[in-house]
Structures are given as structure tokens and as C-alpha cells.
Amino acid sequence: MQRIGVFxxxxxxxxxxxxxxxxxxxxxxxxxxxxxxxxxxxxxxQAGQDIMKQAIKEHNLTGVVVCSCSPRMxxxxxxxxxxxxxxxxxxxxxxNIREQCSWVHKDMPxxxxxxxxxxxxxxxxxxxxxxxxxxxxxxxxRALVIGGGIAGIQTALDIADAGFEVDIVxxxxxxxxxxxxxxxxxxxxxxxxxxxxxKMVDVAQNEKIRIFSYAEVTDxxxxxxxxxxxxKKKARYVKEDVCTGCGICTEKCPQKKVPNEFNLGMDNRRxxxxxxxxxxxxxxxxDPDHCTMLKTGKCxxxxxxxxxxxxxxxxxxEFIEENYGAIVVATGYNPISMDKFDEFAYNQSKxxxxxxxxxxxxxxxxxxxxxLLRPSDGKHPHTIxxxxxxGSRCSACxxxxxxxxxxxCCMYTAKHAMLTRDKYPDTDVYVFYIDVRTPGKxxxxxxxxxxxxxxxxxxKGMVGKVMPEGDQLKVRASDLxxxxxxxxxxxxxxxxxxxxxxxSARPLATMLTASMDTNDFFTEAHxxxxxxxxxxxxxxxxxxxxxxxxxPETVAQAGAxxxxxxxxxxxDKLTCNPCVASSNEIxxxxxxxxxNVCPYGAITYVEKEFRQPDRxxxxxxxxxxxxxxxxxxxxxTVVCPSGAMDLKGFANNQxxxxxxxICK
Amino acid sequence: MENKxxxxxxxxxxxxxxxxxxxCGKCSGTCPAYDEMEYHPHQFVYMVETGDIEPLMNSKSLxxxxxxxxxxxxxxxxVEPAKLIESVRLSVIRQQGNNHLNTDTIPDIIDxxxxxxxxVTALRKYNK
Amino acid sequence: MQIxxxxxxxxxxxxxxxxxxxxxxxxxxxxxxxAEVKIIRVPCSCRVNPMFxxxxxxxxxxxxxxxxxxxxxxxxxxGNYYTRRRMAxxxxxxxxxGIERDRTRVEWVSAAEGAKFAATMNDFxxxxxxxxxxxRLEDLRCKK
Numbered sequence: 001m002q003r004i005g006v007f008x009x010x011x012x013x014x015x016x017x018x019x020x021x022x023x024x025x026x027x028x029x030x031x032x033x034x035x036x037x038x039x040x041x042x043x044x045x046q047a048g049q050d051i052m053k054q055a056i057k058e059h060n061l062t063g064v065v066v067c068s069c070s071p072r073m074x075x076x077x078x079x080x081x082x083x084x085x086x087x088x089x090x091x092x093x094x095x096n097i098r099e100q101c102s103w104v105h106k107d108m109p110x111x112x113x114x115x116x117x118x119x120x121x122x123x124x125x126x127x128x129x130x131x132x133x134x135x136x137x138x139x140x141x142r143a144l145v146i147g148g149g150i151a152g153i154q155t156a157l158d159i160a161d162a163g164f165e166v167d168i169v170x171x172x173x174x175x176x177x178x179x180x181x182x183x184x185x186x187x188x189x190x191x192x193x194x195x196x197x198x199k200m201v202d203v204a205q206n207e208k209i210r211i212f213s214y215a216e217v218t219d220x221x222x223x224x225x226x227x228x229x230x231x232k233k234k235a236r237y238v239k240e241d242v243c244t245g246c247g248i249c250t251e252k253c254p255q256k257k258v259p260n261e262f263n264l265g266m267d268n269r270r271x272x273x274x275x276x277x278x279x280x281x282x283x284x285x286x287d288p289d290h291c292t293m294l295k296t297g298k299c300x301x302x303x304x305x306x307x308x309x310x311x312x313x314x315x316x317x318e319f320i321e322e323n324y325g326a327i328v329v330a331t332g333y334n335p336i337s338m339d340k341f342d343e344f345a346y347n348q349s350k351x352x353x354x355x356x357x358x359x360x361x362x363x364x365x366x367x368x369x370x371x372l373l374r375p376s377d378g379k380h381p382h383t384i385x386x387x388x389x390x391g392s393r394c395s396a397c398x399x400x401x402x403x404x405x406x407x408x409c410c411m412y413t414a415k416h417a418m419l420t421r422d423k424y425p426d427t428d429v430y431v432f433y434i435d436v437r438t439p440g441k442x443x444x445x446x447x448x449x450x451x452x453x454x455x456x457x458x459x460k461g462m463v464g465k466v467m468p469e470g471d472q473l474k475v476r477a478s479d480l481x482x483x484x485x486x487x488x489x490x491x492x493x494x495x496x497x498x499x500x501x502x503x504s505a506r507p508l509a510t511m512l513t514a515s516m517d518t519n520d521f522f523t524e525a526h527x528x529x530x531x532x533x534x535x536x537x538x539x540x541x542x543x544x545x546x547x548x549x550x551x552p553e554t555v556a557q558a559g560a561x562x563x564x565x566x567x568x569x570x571x572d573k574l575t576c577n578p579c580v581a582s583s584n585e586i587x588x589x590x591x592x593x594x595x596n597v598c599p600y601g602a603i604t605y606v607e608k609e610f611r612q613p614d615r616x617x618x619x620x621x622x623x624x625x626x627x628x629x630x631x632x633x634x635x636x637t638v639v640c641p642s643g644a645m646d647l648k649g650f651a652n653n654q655x656x657x658x659x660x661x662i663c664k
Numbered sequence: 665m666e667n668k669x670x671x672x673x674x675x676x677x678x679x680x681x682x683x684x685x686x687x688c689g690k691c692s693g694t695c696p697a698y699d700e701m702e703y704h705p706h707q708f709v710y711m712v713e714t715g716d717i718e719p720l721m722n723s724k725s726l727x728x729x730x731x732x733x734x735x736x737x738x739x740x741x742x743v744e745p746a747k748l749i750e751s752v753r754l755s756v757i758r759q760q761g762n763n764h765l766n767t768d769t770i771p772d773i774i775d776x777x778x779x780x781x782x783x784v785t786a787l788r789k790y791n792k
Numbered sequence: 793m794q795i796x797x798x799x800x801x802x803x804x805x806x807x808x809x810x811x812x813x814x815x816x817x818x819x820x821x822x823x824x825x826x827a828e829v830k831i832i833r834v835p836c837s838c839r840v841n842p843m844f845x846x847x848x849x850x851x852x853x854x855x856x857x858x859x860x861x862x863x864x865x866x867x868x869x870x871g872n873y874y875t876r877r878r879m880a881x882x883x884x885x886x887x888x889x890g891i892e893r894d895r896t897r898v899e900w901v902s903a904a905e906g907a908k909f910a911a912t913m914n915d916f917x918x919x920x921x922x923x924x925x926x927x928r929l930e931d932l933r934c935k936k
Contacts, residue, residue, distance in 0.1 A: 070812075070816045070819075071833065072808075072812070072813060072816060073816075096816075096831070096833075098819065099815065099816040099818075099819030099820060100815055100816070100819055100831050101827075103819040103820070103822055104818060104819050104822065104823065104824050104825055104827075104910070105824065105827045106824065110827040111827065113827070114827045114830070117830060118830065121830070121832070343694065343737075343738055389688065389740070393686060393688075393740060393741075394740040394741065394742075395684060395740065395741040395742040395743075397742050398740060398741075398742055401740060434686060434687070434688040434689075460689070461688070461689040461692070461693055462688040462689050462690035462693050463690070463693055464690055464691075464692070464693030464694025464695070464734070464738060465693070465694050465734075465738075476693060476694065477689075477693040478689040478690070478691075478692035478693035478698075478704070478706065479689075480687070480689040480692070480706065483704065483707075485692060485693065485695070485698040485699060485704075515869050535867075535869060579835065597874060599868055599869045599870050599871070631868055632835050633835055633836040633838055633839065633867075633868035633871045634834070634835050634836055634838060634839030635836065635838040635839070635868070635870075635871050635874055637839065637841065638838065638839070638840070638841045638842070638874070638878065639874075647835070647839065650834060650835055650839060652841065652843075655832065655834065655839075655841075655844055656843075656844060656847055658832050659803060659832065659844055659847050659848050659851065659853075660847070660851055662801075662803055662830045662832070662848075662853075663801060663803065663848055663851030663852050663853050664851070
């Protein structure tokens with residue numbers, strides 16, 4: 001039998017105004033298990049807490065019921081008080097007689113009656129409480145960053161700065177991501193490569209950071225502090241540690257007609273290639289789909305010209321298993337496919353391009369060496385039409401596009417238009433917009449400069465159709481402000497394609513049991529207060545995998561994610577919530593019902609030996625809950641057909657006794 | 665009040681929700697009959713939304729719409745302006761005393777000047 | 793037959809993260825609802841075993857309401873989806889047993905919806921009061 005102390009709080013007049021606290025304390029005195037009952041003006045004050053501590057010691061209390069405000073308010077306070085008096089903190093229960101009684105009921109008798117019932121329910125529960133001890137789990141002091149774009153790079157650098165080891169897994173042969181493809185960055189117009197490549201070099205030279213390029217995460221197991229990831233290093237047929245990056249193989253390879261994905265297929269590369277001059281790691285990669293040697297066994301030119309002897313045609317995919325304490329997702333974005341937008345003739349004309357392709361056309365390291373030339377005939381375009389919101393802000397039922405605003409398009413289109421007019425004053429630049437959205441530091445000023453100083457024609461309206469005719473593109477659009485339909489003969493049409501999360505994000509989310517929204521963006525634990533943490537403990541979000549964002553925001557979020565990771569890795573042990581599920585092995589029949597509903601994958605099955613009454617042993621499969629992973633929702637307790645699964649702190653018999661106490 | 669009823673009626677009959685419109689003007693940008701019209705497709709949607717329907721009903725624009733459905737196909741918000749225009753057209757017809765055309769009489773009264781759309785609409789409506 | 797003027801007894805299960813906080817908010821805003829409603833805190837609406845509800849009816853409760861986070865907002869990602877399915881089944885069984893549908897309810901109340909919590913409770917209590925005492929499932933052996 002428990003020895004329970006009841007403490008009724010007045011909360012000044014907040015409770016005492018509508019509840020006769022004296023009567024409540026009196027009434028609860030006779031409840032089973034109660035050995036002490038009192039009331040006090042402010043239980044949460046130092047004096048109130050002292051009363052509680054003293055009573056616990058004097059009366060040898062094993063349980064405490066506080067009739068006061070919401071447990072969301074002061075449960076922790078009273079648990080600490082109990083712990084200070086030597087009582088297990090989980091032997092404290094709160095009866096909420098303020099928010100859910102005195103504040104919502106007006107007259108004294110009703111309030112008092114309800115307060116007594118709520119008190120009785122809490123006493124009934126404490127009678128069945130058991131002392132709980134939070135478990136501890138160790139922390140592996142290494143972080144995994146998935147994705148090597150600017151988000152991943154910044155997160156890795158920040159974590160490494162704090163002295164922890166970081167591994168970056170990047171699926172492409174080089175880190176750098178989308179930012180490496182970009183020419184200039186808004187609104188300052190500094191060159192993307194100039195600010196990104198030093199960071200890439202920092203990553204390469206940092207002793208704490210390992211780069212797994214041309215690699216993918218294929219499996220993740222474990223839980224916060226103790227993840228185990230399997231990383232598949234795809235065979236690049238070049239020994240990474242031997243290759244010097246001299247690039248001679250990429251010049252001699254006879255297979256010249258491979259579309260260069262770094263330039264979005266606007267020029268060709270060889271079958272053995274280094275994506276771009278500043279690639280990190282600067283190591284050649286052989287593309288197995290196009291290499292004649294790998295396909296037919298007849299060639300081997302690269303192996304002959306390689307003075308370092310780095311080429312190895314026999315290389316196989318390699319699987320590495322590594323332990324991590326925290327995982328950061330930085331998988332980034334891609335522009336959506338323009339295939340379904342027939343009206344813009346993207347597939348009919350080479351001169352209709354996406355903004356990212358335009359970015360490459362403007363880039364000094366791009367397919368045209370920075371000269372603005374039309375992809376079709378290499379001529380200089382004079383009339384350029386930019387179309388905004390292509391595939392963004394579509395209705396939910398539209399299967400071509402996305403429902404959200406892609407956020408970055410307004411600004412990069414203003415940038416493109418401005419740079420074009422700056423470099424080539426002989427061009428006419430039209431931007432068709434629905435709304436120009438420029439909320440950001442110096443963003444609107446930037447857009448206004450494009451209009452006022454650079455003479456970019458901004459037209460409110462949407463392009464309805466693009467028709468290739470001869471070597472021109474007939475653009476038909478509406479000008480809503482002039483209430484006119486206009487036709488423009490353009491030389492080049494640039495589509496601001498919506499952005500979507502990378503395709504690798506969905507399977508990764510499944511592996512990590514991290515949740516996603518309907519657009520496949522990762523969901524944050526709380527949209528306001530925990531924006532860089534995923535709801536799954538130990539998994540953090542960085543960059544555009546969480547939603548469209550520009551570079552400054554991405555870098556800020558990357559830093560925030562890093563600081564959360566550092567906070568986690570700095571701990572030696574993690575304290576777990578003790579209110580977790582536990583399975584009674586004697587009753588468990590190993591049916592897997594609980595494991596199927598567990599949102600965290602916290603339940604596994606173990607083979608255990610049981611002694612039978614006849615002294616033989618029987619090996620049975622029983623559920624085992626990983627207390628570090630279980631978050632204590634209790635879903636498994638309901639599905640368990642044998643009633644073996646129960647939740648500590650909210651046990652079946654505890655809730656049942658509360659029901660009984662209320663229904664008496 | 666009557667106007668409000670008319671608006672509700674048009675919206676109900678067409679199954680179009682004009683509030684979905686984000687005023688991008690792609691419908692007008694794509695309309696092949698744009699220059700013939702006094703009120704353009706995007707204005708149509710806006711005028712129905714605000715209940716300013718009489719000018720539409722009195723406008724020749726109604727019969728300039730070819731019902732080619734280019735606007736329906738391209739609208740990013742799925743607003744379907746052509747259906748709305750058709751619905752306003754029906755309001756005009758019904759206002760004139762319901763079904764006063766006989767299917768058999770249609771061939772006789774067809775004349776060269778009559779917009780194609782009017783014939784198609786009439787057939788769709790009375791050929792049952 | 794004598795008309796009983798007894799006040800109904802309502803048991804409300806509220807999930808810790810949304811609805812319990814919503815109930816607290818109703819209190820903070822001093823939004824009145826009948827004292828017949830007694831709230832039991834559970835970590836998640838999916839913690840509520842159908843047995844608890846049956847037990848409440850057996851012990852003489854006149855109505856049971858279950859509140860959780862809005863679908864998609866569950867603190868535990870998917871708990872309330874299980875609740876929704878389980879309760880659909882349980883309620884149709886109770887319906888079969890002759891327990892009026894208005895005696896049971898699942899409602900989604902977020903932590904910001906104090907007003908909704910109070911309005912829901914007012915409405916629910918009104919409906920249950922109209923139905924009168926629950927005699928069908930009440931176990932007389934449990935009466936003292």
C-alpha cells in the first residue's frame with residue numbers, strides 16, 4: 001500500500017475562489033492510501049515546496065498528489081521537489097483543478113465537487129504508480145551529413161569546427177551541389193564559385209571531415225546517439241587515393257559524346273570525367289554507361305595515359321558501415337521537369353530553356369564560356385522572355401506543377417534579367433510575372449534596380465503559349481494592366497521552373513523514419529520553435545530538403561542544424577523519457593502487432609529461453625522495446641492482443657483506475 | 665440580392681470556383697479569340713467573382729468564346745474559365761424564356777453570320 | 793416512470809500534446825463548459841484502449857469523448873490515424889449494442905483551440921443530457 005500525501009493549492013484566489021480547498025483536502029484525506037492531506041496558498045512557492053518536502057520526510061510518503069494548476073505548468077517543478085526530498089519523481093501526480101476546474105466553472109459547490117473527483121482520480125493513479133528511472137544511452141560522437149551542397153558543406157564545417165568528426169555522403173562525384181552550377185548570387189551579385197569553392201577546399205582539408213563522394217546511404221538503423229548507417233560507395237573505376245586529378249584521361253578518352261550533366265546536357269563530356277575544374281575531391285570518374293572498355297572490354301586508353309596508374313576497371317561497389325550520433329539531411333532540390341508543359345514548347349525548341357540552364361549559359365565555365373549564345377544556332381539573342389511561376393503555385397489537382405511558391409524564382413529572374421541587360425545592352429528583356437515576391441534583405445531594392453536602372457520590362461501577366469516559328473519563338477501573353485494580349489517574337493525563352501525535393505529524399509525519409517509533407521519536403525519538429533529538427537530524435541534538417549530557400553537562408557539553417565548536432569554530440573549520455581512501453585515477456589506471444597504500428601521502429605523481437613513448469617526450456621520470440629527510441633505514445637499497448645504491452649507512467653490499470661474513480 | 669443569386673447560380677451550374685483564381689492571366693495570354701472580346705477570360709472570372717454579371721450578359725464577348733478550352737487546359741489553378749463563360753451564356757438563354765428553340769427548327773434559322781459557338785451551344789442544349 | 797434529473801457523467805480522454813493543452817487554454821481564457829466533463833490525460837489519443845471506454849460505460853458514464861491532435865499533426869506522427877480507425881470500429885459496435893451514437897465522439901482539438909474545446913464540450917454535454925442516463929451498458933453490480 002502506498003503512503004500518499006495530498007497537497008491542495010489555492011493558487012491565491014485562482015483556485016480558492018471557486019473551489020473550497022479546505023473541503024477538498026478534507027474529503028481526500030479518507031481516500032485509500034492517503035496518510036496526509038493539507039492545503040496551502042501557493043504550493044509552487046518555495047514555502048509550499050518546503051511543506052511538501054517536510055511532509056514527505058515526516059510521513060514517509062511514497063506518493064504525492066498535488067491538486068493545482070495544469071501538469072503542463074508545474075509537473076516538473078513538483079517532480080524536482082519530490083526528488084529533492086528523496087522520493088522518485090515519477091511518484092508525483094497532478095490533479096488539474098485550475099485550468100480544468102476553477103477557471104471554467106463558476107459556482108463553489110460544483111467546482112468543489114469536481115475538484116474532489118479529479119483528486120480522487122489522481123490518488124487512484126498514484127496508488128498504482130511505480131518508481132521509474134530514466135534510462136541512459138551513450139552518444140557516438142560523430143555526425144553524418146547526407147548531401148554535399150552548400151547546406152551539407154556549411155553544416156559539416158560548423159560541426160567539425162566544434163571538434164566533432166563529420167562524414168559527408170554525396171551522390172555525385174563532387175561536392176558543391178547546385179550552388180556550384182550557379183553563376184552569380186543575388187542580391188549582391190558576387191560570384192557563386194568565388195564564395196563556394198574556398199568552402200569546398202576547407203572541407204577537403206579539414207581533418208575532422210571525411211567526404212564519401214559518388215556514394216549513397218543505403219540503410220540506417222538505430223536511434224538518437226546510436227545510428228548505424230550503411231554507405232554504398234559506387235565504383236568510380238578510379239582509385240581515389242591514387243588519382244592526382246591531372247585530367248589527362250578526360251582529354252584522351254575517345255568517347256566524346258556523353259551529355260554533360262553539370263551543364264545540364266548543353267554540351268558533352270568524355271566517358272571519364274571530372275565534373276568541373278574546382279571539383280572536390282578532384283578525382284576522375286568513369287561513367288560505366290558510356291565507357292567502351294567497361295561495356296565491350298576494348299579500349300583502355302585512360303589506363304594507358306594515366307601516369308599515376310589510378311584507373312582500375314575491376315573496381316566494385318563498396319559498402320561501408322559506420323556509427324553516428326546524429327544525422328543531418330541536406331538532400332536539396334531539383335528543378336521540376338518541363339516535359340508536361342507543352343504550351344512553353346520546351347521539348348520542341350532548344351531555345352526554350354530553364355533558369356538553371358540559363359545560369360550555365362551565363363557562367364564563364366559553362367558551355368559557351370560565358371557568352372550568351374542561343375543553344376540552337378549559337379547566335380546572340382536580342383529578345384529574351386522570362387516566364388515566372390512555371391509549375392509553381394498550381395492548384396492541388398494540377399498534376400503538372402506544385403502547389404507551393406518556389407520562393408527563389410522572383411529573385412534569380414531579376415538577377416538574370418539585370419545581368420543580361422548589363423552585359424548586353426542591345427537586348428530587350430521581358431519578364432512576365434504574376435506577383436513579384438521579394439521579402440528579404442535588399443531584395444526589393446534589387447528588383448527595383450532591375451526595372452529602374454537596367455530597363456527590364458516587367459509585365460504583369462502570364463505567357464499563354466510559345467510557338468517556335470522559323471528561328472524565332474512567337475510568345476503570346478497577356479498584359480493584365482494594359483488589358484491587352486501581346487505577341488513577342490523572342491530569340492530565347494527562359495522558364496523559371498518550380499523546384500522540388502530531390503528524388504532520393506523519399507526513400508531516405510523511410511530509412512530514417514523522418515516524416516515528410518505531401519510535397520516530399522521533410523517536416524520539422526515544430527514549424528516555429530524547432531525548425532531544424534525532424535520529429536525523429538537525432539535527425540536534423542538543413543537546406544532546401546525542408547522547403548524552398550535561398551543561399552543565405554540555407555547557410556543560416558545549416559548553422560542552426562550544426563549547433564543542434566553539436567549540442568547533442570557534446571553530451572556523453574542521453575537521458576531517455578522513462579514513460580515508455582514495456583512488454584511482459586511471459587504474456588507476449590511474438591505476434592508483431594505492436595512492431596507494425598510503432599511509428600519509431602522501437603520494437604524488435606528477440607528469441608528468449610523460458611523455463612517451463614516441467615523444468616524444460618522453451619525458446620520463444622518476444623517483443624523487446626528499445627527505451628531510447630520509444631517516445632511513449634502507447635499505440636502498441638492497444639493493439640497487443642494478449643495485453644502484454646503496457647506503457648510505464650500511463651499503464652492500463654492506472655488509466656482504468658482513473659476511469660473508475662471518476663465514474664464512482 | 666438578385667445579383668447574388670445569379671452569381672451563385674452561375675457558379676453552381678458551371679462547377680467553377682472563381683475564388684481559386686490567382687489572377688495570373690494565363691487564360692487571357694492563351695486565348696485565340698482575345699482580340700474579338702470586350703471582356704477577356706481573366707476579367708470574366710473576376711467579374712463573376714465580384715458579382716458584376718449584367719455587363720457580361722449584355723456583352724457580345726460571350727459569343728466570341730470558341731470553347732476551345734485552351735484556358736481550361738493551361739490554367740495553373742484549375743479555374744476553368746470556359747465553363748464559366750458557358751454558364752453565363754446559359755443564364756442569358758434561360759432568361760429569354762427557357763427552351764424556346766425546337767431542334768427541328770435549328771437548321772432553318774442558321775445563318776451565315778451566326779457565331780459557330782451559338783450553334784454548338786444550342787445543339788448541346790436542345791438536342792436531347 | 794419517474795423522470796430523473798440526474799446530471800450526466802462525461803469522461804473525456806485528451807492527448808497530452810494538443811487537446812489537453814487546448815483544454816488548458818479554454819481554462820486560461822475562462823471559457824465555461826459543464827463540470828460534468830472530467831478529463832483524463834493520456835500521452836496520445838492512440839493510447840486509449842477501447843476497453844477504457846467500455847469500462848467507463850460499464851461504470852456508469854453517460855458519454856465518452858476522445859480528443860486528439862488534428863490528423864497530420866500528431867506529436868507521434870501517426871497515432872491519431874490509429875485512433876480514428878479504432879474508434880470508427882468501436883463506435884459502430886456500440887451502435888450495434890444500442891448505445892446511441894451521440895454518447896461517443898472523437899474530436900480533433902489543437903493546443904490553440906481552447907474555444908473549440910469549450911464549444912465541443914458544451915455541445916457534447918447537451919447531446920448526452922438530451923439522451924438521458926446510460927442504462928444499457930451500466931453494470932449494476934458496480935453500483936454501490
